[in-house]
Amino acid sequence: MSFYILKRLLVAIPVLLFLIVFTFVLMYAAPGSPFASERGIPPAVLANLQAQYGLDQPFHIQIWRYLVALVTEFDFGPSFIYRDQDVNSLIAQGFPVTLTYGFWSFVVAVLVGGALGILAAVRHNTWLDYLAVGVSIGAQVLPNFVLAPILVLTFTLWLGWLPGGGWQGGQWQFVVLPVIALSTSYMASIARIARASMLEVLTSNYIRTARAKGLPARRVILRHALKPALLPVISYLGPAFVGMITGSVVIDIYFSTGGIGQFFVASALNRDYGVMMGITILLGALTILFNLLVDVLYAWIDPKIRY
Amino acid sequence: MTKFRILATTALLTQTAFAPAWAAETHPVTGEPLAADQTFEYRLLDQFPSIDPQLIEETVGGHLARQLFEGLLTQNADGTLRPGVAEEWSSEDNQTWTFKLREDARWSNGDPVTAQDFVFAWQRAADPATASEYAWYVELSQITNASAVTSGEADPSELGVRAIDDRTLEVSLARPLPYFPQMTVHYTFMPTHPPTVEAHGAAWTNPANIVSNGAYVLEDMAVNEFVRLVQNPEYWGAEDVIITEITGYVINDANQALNRFQAGEFDMMDDLPAGSYPRLEEEMPDVAHSVPRLCSYYYTVNQTETGHEALQDPRVRTALSYMINRDVITDQVLKAGQAPAYSFTHWATADFELPEIDYALWSQEERMEKAKALMEEAGYGPDNPIELDLIYNTSENHKQIATVVSQMWRPLGVTTKLSNYEWQSYLEIRGNQNFDIARSAWCGDYNEASTFLDLLTTRNANNDGKYSNEKVDQLMLDSVTMSDPQPTYAEVEKILAEDMAVLPIYHYTQNFVLDPTIRNWPTENVENNWYVRDIYRVATD
Numbered sequence: 001m002s003f004y005i006l007k008r009l010l011v012a013i014p015v016l017l018f019l020i021v022f023t024f025v026l027m028y029a030a031p032g033s034p035f036a037s038e039r040g041i042p043p044a045v046l047a048n049l050q051a052q053y054g055l056d057q058p059f060h061i062q063i064w065r066y067l068v069a070l071v072t073e074f075d076f077g078p079s080f081i082y083r084d085q086d087v088n089s090l091i092a093q094g095f096p097v098t099l100t101y102g103f104w105s106f107v108v109a110v111l112v113g114g115a116l117g118i119l120a121a122v123r124h125n126t127w128l129d130y131l132a133v134g135v136s137i138g139a140q141v142l143p144n145f146v147l148a149p150i151l152v153l154t155f156t157l158w159l160g161w162l163p164g165g166g167w168q169g170g171q172w173q174f175v176v177l178p179v180i181a182l183s184t185s186y187m188a189s190i191a192r193i194a195r196a197s198m199l200e201v202l203t204s205n206y207i208r209t210a211r212a213k214g215l216p217a218r219r220v221i222l223r224h225a226l227k228p229a230l231l232p233v234i235s236y237l238g239p240a241f242v243g244m245i246t247g248s249v250v251i252d253i254y255f256s257t258g259g260i261g262q263f264f265v266a267s268a269l270n271r272d273y274g275v276m277m278g279i280t281i282l283l284g285a286l287t288i289l290f291n292l293l294v295d296v297l298y299a300w301i302d303p304k305i306r307y
Numbered sequence: 308m309t310k311f312r313i314l315a316t317t318a319l320l321t322q323t324a325f326a327p328a329w330a331a332e333t334h335p336v337t338g339e340p341l342a343a344d345q346t347f348e349y350r351l352l353d354q355f356p357s358i359d360p361q362l363i364e365e366t367v368g369g370h371l372a373r374q375l376f377e378g379l380l381t382q383n384a385d386g387t388l389r390p391g392v393a394e395e396w397s398s399e400d401n402q403t404w405t406f407k408l409r410e411d412a413r414w415s416n417g418d419p420v421t422a423q424d425f426v427f428a429w430q431r432a433a434d435p436a437t438a439s440e441y442a443w444y445v446e447l448s449q450i451t452n453a454s455a456v457t458s459g460e461a462d463p464s465e466l467g468v469r470a471i472d473d474r475t476l477e478v479s480l481a482r483p484l485p486y487f488p489q490m491t492v493h494y495t496f497m498p499t500h501p502p503t504v505e506a507h508g509a510a511w512t513n514p515a516n517i518v519s520n521g522a523y524v525l526e527d528m529a530v531n532e533f534v535r536l537v538q539n540p541e542y543w544g545a546e547d548v549i550i551t552e553i554t555g556y557v558i559n560d561a562n563q564a565l566n567r568f569q570a571g572e573f574d575m576m577d578d579l580p581a582g583s584y585p586r587l588e589e590e591m592p593d594v595a596h597s598v599p600r601l602c603s604y605y606y607t608v609n610q611t612e613t614g615h616e617a618l619q620d621p622r623v624r625t626a627l628s629y630m631i632n633r634d635v636i637t638d639q640v641l642k643a644g645q646a647p648a649y650s651f652t653h654w655a656t657a658d659f660e661l662p663e664i665d666y667a668l669w670s671q672e673e674r675m676e677k678a679k680a681l682m683e684e685a686g687y688g689p690d691n692p693i694e695l696d697l698i699y700n701t702s703e704n705h706k707q708i709a710t711v712v713s714q715m716w717r718p719l720g721v722t723t724k725l726s727n728y729e730w731q732s733y734l735e736i737r738g739n740q741n742f743d744i745a746r747s748a749w750c751g752d753y754n755e756a757s758t759f760l761d762l763l764t765t766r767n768a769n770n771d772g773k774y775s776n777e778k779v780d781q782l783m784l785d786s787v788t789m790s791d792p793q794p795t796y797a798e799v800e801k802i803l804a805e806d807m808a809v810l811p812i813y814h815y816t817q818n819f820v821l822d823p824t825i826r827n828w829p830t831e832n833v834e835n836n837w838y839v840r841d842i843y844r845v846a847t848d
Binding site: 042047082084148165269 | 343354356358359362435441443446454457461509510512530532560562566569570572731732734753768769778
């Protein structure tokens, strides 16, 4: 097992390297520059700006320097737009925020979604099942950029219960709306996957055997059916978790939480090469890591899987 | 982080102790009852890239700089000049300017603000090593050797600004410039504290490091979330400052910002959602405001080889301009008090006298008739149609205007291909003349007509259509030495209208919502420069 993990980690290195080079190339191929401005910049100033950020060097030198700084000092370099900040400090400020509401969204999505799905399967074809399926389909078709404004209109403008945005160091009342907005559609997916997989497991032979030998229904479900039913859910959780802790463009822009999600769009539009690279690498590394975690978890739950 | 929070809290307590107890008091001048809570909160459109006065290049940072720093001169509510760090200023010949600094001006750490600090900041702005995107502003101000310094040919110390003593700053210009004092209001010319900048480098603007000389100091900030400023007890005019704390919230989405404003989360926002103004004005007349703003919206016409050849003919440009029904655009598309434009210079520019431009006085029917005749004269029309590439940067308003205008041009036999680009690509395409017609806007850098008219001189870098008329160049050159250049500006406007150098469309307004308990907001400042030190909140009973 540890050999397998090591192997996977080693494979991650060329994958990340490819990601870095590929992003770098794409970024430079895009028209425009971080320093394009409506007001003309004097050529000497522009030359200095470019020199400051190493843009005066040939492409291969730029990418080499970037890699060296990244590997030796873990330095993502400067931001090309936020001139008072560097990428490390931007990520250091934004990532804890994203991680916080991403984590809570994950917890909510897994607990509520999982419970909803299992409940629906166990009470198959009853009103409870229809209700659970209805709720999860409704939540699925409601994207967060629609849900977020509805939440704000309801809880901020009409009821006045919760602030419409901000973070304030992560006080609970600022976390609630982002978590609801982010978790809802994941919750719906988890509910549907869990329901389908539970239904399948419940019709399998060993469950029939368990029932036949007179085990109480509770025990059959919790002890025998739950674990195998969760396998498809788990394989979905890896990418979902990465999606939640990073893919929060809408949440960050809408709720002004200060997370890193909005840099995905903003850095591309601003041609902020430094931030763009930093965010891409972070997201890439997290994706690799969580896919690995899911695979390990898989082996642990399902005795049929061996690495 | 925890340690930092404690520090910040301590700083806040100290500030509060220093702040005058306005609670339950009345305004010293107007006698209005003041609210106990004198905080001002507003929406920031975006995270500001920098609050270093010499590096700022956009409005969000600019607004913060006006609270954090104080230049030689500042502005009254109506935009007229008001002494800042300089008490007096004078010049015999409009070419050598002397500023006398006030004795009690101090940095937030207690150091006196000296003439040397200004020299440091101005040299820093021009120095290519600083790589300020606003270095061009120093050039624009005509300070001796500015261009040589920004181009790296001369050492920054050769910039025409020197400290005669701690309290006397002398500025020498390459050419006489009667409006030079107005230019010192701009953030690029605000002072910076040399020891702080030298000690901390790029991190000097962090809340823990920053030293500033304005009415407020930076207390705390979180990227993409908020920024908080508190009163600066060292500010020479601190006694008259009523608002104790300013908080700005970064909210990108305009609709979301408006919801939060309506939920009472903050006091002011501009950049309202497109098309929302008429409703807001109707529902909340004492909250929604529309005031003139020194920017002109126009279409740049590519007059180089890369553009459509017909556009090099002034008759064609004129015909295109005549066909644009500006009233439709202002009254039916924008609907927020904008003024139809027939001149490039904004009508509200200080001292600018709008010349009589013929086509401004005609009815739209007359214009259309003349347009058709001109097109025919130039050899174009439905029989010999023109196809034009009209580009604009992505925005709902720009799209609507472009669509409307392209329809208005149809009767001339002009078909229009609309293309939109996101901003960075747009700048590159427009800057390289890869268009026929391009949506453009220009905002005054100072309140004087030359800030607009200089753009249409031949060598101006922002003259993207490459319009060129020797007479305009000469007149603009002559105007700088005149004691009253206004008649010259009017003459230039007349030439621009004859040549139809660009197609003016409308003059901007600043549309914003403001909590009615906030008073003394500078609605008459057409540059949209506001200073929180002058506003206050009245009590509601």
